[in-house]
Amino acid sequence: MQTLNVDLDNRSYSIHIGTGILSSVVELLEPLKLSKHLVVVTNDVVAPLYLEQVVNLLHNSTYDVDCVILPDGEQHKDDASLNSIFTHMLENNCDRSTTIVALGGGVIGDMAGFAAATYMRGIPFVQIPTTLLAQVDSSVGGKTAINHPLGKNMIGAFYQPRSVIIDVATLNTLDERHFRAGLAEVIKYGVIADAEFFSWLEQNVSRLLDKDPSALKYAIKTCCKIKAGIVAQDETEHSVRALLNFGHTFGHAIEQLCGYGTVLHGEAVAIGMAVASRMSAQKGLCSSADVARLDRILLQYGLDIHIPQGFTPTQFVTAMMRDKKVSSGVLRMVLAHGIGASAVHLLPDPMLDFTQLLADFSLGS
Amino acid sequence: MQTLNVDLDNRSYSIHIGTGILSSVVELLEPLKLSKHLVVVTNDVVAPLYLEQVVNLLHNSTYDVDCVILPDGEQHKDDASLNSIFTHMLENNCDRSTTIVALGGGVIGDMAGFAAATYMRGIPFVQIPTTLLAQVDSSVGGKTAINHPLGKNMIGAFYQPRSVIIDVATLNTLDERHFRAGLAEVIKYGVIADAEFFSWLEQNVSRLLDKDPSALKYAIKTCCKIKAGIVAQDETEHSVRALLNFGHTFGHAIEQLCGYGTVLHGEAVAIGMAVASRMSAQKGLCSSADVARLDRILLQYGLDIHIPQGFTPTQFVTAMMRDKKVSSGVLRMVLAHGIGASAVHLLPDPMLDFTQLLADFSLGS
Numbered sequence: 170m171q172t173l174n175v176d177l178d179n180r181s182y183s184i185h186i187g188t189g190i191l192s193s194v195v196e197l198l199e200p201l202k203l204s205k206h207l208v209v210v211t212n213d214v215v216a217p218l219y220l221e222q223v224v225n226l227l228h229n230s231t232y233d234v235d236c237v238i239l240p241d242g243e244q245h246k247d248d249a250s251l252n253s254i255f256t257h258m259l260e261n262n263c264d265r266s267t268t269i270v271a272l273g274g275g276v277i278g279d280m281a282g283f284a285a286a287t288y289m290r291g292i293p294f295v296q297i298p299t300t301l302l303a304q305v306d307s308s309v310g311g312k313t314a315i316n317h318p319l320g321k322n323m324i325g326a327f328y329q330p331r332s333v334i335i336d337v338a339t340l341n342t343l344d345e346r347h348f349r350a351g352l353a354e355v356i357k358y359g360v361i362a363d364a365e366f367f368s369w370l371e372q373n374v375s376r377l378l379d380k381d382p383s384a385l386k387y388a389i390k391t392c393c394k395i396k397a398g399i400v401a402q403d404e405t406e407h408s409v410r411a412l413l414n415f416g417h418t419f420g421h422a423i424e425q426l427c428g429y430g431t432v433l434h435g436e437a438v439a440i441g442m443a444v445a446s447r448m449s450a451q452k453g454l455c456s457s458a459d460v461a462r463l464d465r466i467l468l469q470y471g472l473d474i475h476i477p478q479g480f481t482p483t484q485f486v487t488a489m490m491r492d493k494k495v496s497s498g499v500l501r502m503v504l505a506h507g508i509g510a511s512a513v514h515l516l517p518d519p520m521l522d523f524t525q526l527l528a529d530f531s532l533g534s
Numbered sequence: 535m536q537t538l539n540v541d542l543d544n545r546s547y548s549i550h551i552g553t554g555i556l557s558s559v560v561e562l563l564e565p566l567k568l569s570k571h572l573v574v575v576t577n578d579v580v581a582p583l584y585l586e587q588v589v590n591l592l593h594n595s596t597y598d599v600d601c602v603i604l605p606d607g608e609q610h611k612d613d614a615s616l617n618s619i620f621t622h623m624l625e626n627n628c629d630r631s632t633t634i635v636a637l638g639g640g641v642i643g644d645m646a647g648f649a650a651a652t653y654m655r656g657i658p659f660v661q662i663p664t665t666l667l668a669q670v671d672s673s674v675g676g677k678t679a680i681n682h683p684l685g686k687n688m689i690g691a692f693y694q695p696r697s698v699i700i701d702v703a704t705l706n707t708l709d710e711r712h713f714r715a716g717l718a719e720v721i722k723y724g725v726i727a728d729a730e731f732f733s734w735l736e737q738n739v740s741r742l743l744d745k746d747p748s749a750l751k752y753a754i755k756t757c758c759k760i761k762a763g764i765v766a767q768d769e770t771e772h773s774v775r776a777l778l779n780f781g782h783t784f785g786h787a788i789e790q791l792c793g794y795g796t797v798l799h800g801e802a803v804a805i806g807m808a809v810a811s812r813m814s815a816q817k818g819l820c821s822s823a824d825v826a827r828l829d830r831i832l833l834q835y836g837l838d839i840h841i842p843q844g845f846t847p848t849q850f851v852t853a854m855m856r857d858k859k860v861s862s863g864v865l866r867m868v869l870a871h872g873i874g875a876s877a878v879h880l881l882p883d884p885m886l887d888f889t890q891l892l893a894d895f896s897l898g899s
Contacts, residue, residue: 325654496630
């Protein structure tokens, strides 16, 4: 097992990464000195796989454990699911000392984290991510949220977990589609911050697609290390943290237009990265060879980079203008400066930028 | 005009108190360097009185102003109202730089503050409280929340405003019932922390009930000063801030059992203080003369101290056990140590404490 630290003063915490470490959950929670009442929040896909194991371990230790099982999917990352967590907790006399344990993917982690941020104005929570996307990205850094019909992750809080426990073995039960979607976020870290890691990803396609445990552990650790470093510098996204949104501005627009859950978050980010790299090339920030290299790795990892049909550039831009990265009508977009470096650019006239780009674009060709 | 400071590092802010200072709203906001998009959140009682004045002043300055007008009353401090704020803001392209201005009483301030805490993970907000209760208590200190059907203020966040603007003249349009309810919180400050202020309140009943501007200003400033001092010591209620909940544990139970909005918050706190003082006397922490003195001042200020009929002690205790002050089954209750001092006490068996107390109790007799 390896342990990384997210360095945030009195909100600092550990990320534990290992194979089979779910069985050590009691020992890993021990240093946190949590009170005995835990609420495990999970979904109906993860529950049959891991809930009994986790609850039994906790229960056989000193904990009282309640469970909330939500329906699976991004379309349920909403106000109704959030309220069902609150109602369950109030009915079961959860108080300010109760800890929420998020057991699942990014949707569960974001929603359970936001419940923890706002239940009685804030209670402790722990992340046990079981999807690749959650393990490399959403479980680390304290971004919590639910979706609003008019925009993704619009309602939320910055609220750090007390610990993140990443059991790489849980990826063995993750379906191919979700696994590949998670790889989009893995590739993102290479593009924005680490050219060497990007090359390693190019050289280890089959090991990762075969879920080789040591390759997975290396990739996850590298992503978490990059993210922990960025979050420690800029917890609430006033500067460098925005780079983590590479591919996300267009990606969120896809998710919202297609309907939450239709295109997976990672799938949308893959397309968003292909779009962002083309805009980067158009502005002379990266070469067409870099664009081709990013396209190629996305395709090698089984990610589609075609823009969903049936939407006009105006619809995409309108959706993007509701993004959290918009300020006073100016869209901020992360662009690639070659492979391994990136920066936030201001687009004062995004309609102009995107209309031409999307018209010219025959992605994946 | 007088200005107090709430000292919270990079979250510090000013409380401005004066008569007629609503007309200086533009000048008072100026030092905050807000971006130009403001959303004023108010209700259908306050809107006809002050909204046009405030919007015109802001609009004639450099601001773009949107308005959200919610239905009045504690029964609307809920998820549905909160979501209507979010929907309005998304439809009007509010971004992370938009500022929410809460114009109204405690319900508006708590709800608009919670919207600010969670819209896009946090945007600036300003409090312009127009009720006595909001001016002396809820607008200061950063407690924001909505109610859940199973408990008051159960969902919320600690989130500080950027400024509080208290125009004492707005109390001239406040109805008698709400004005008296606010006086319950004023009296609370005397009981928990300031014997001299309590005596002043005993000596100035008619001036305050007549809304004498200088008496009102003195009372509001004293309350805000006490609260600012406590909040600066303990922003997130791990210690001394809990004293501000004197009368609130039983008070919240009354509000929840009677149905939000039936008994006003301040009215419920008045009854809760009468109950808490009796428990204090029962435990030898204050004298029966102190209990009588508190009863007398509450009655002089027109506050009823009868416990609402039709509920059993078990119902009250069950409601209190859902309070945020419960931890691991132990109820924490603020008790008076005479007039002008108070402390948090643990009640490991609240059913025992309350059953006898409520049975013996013929309040107001």
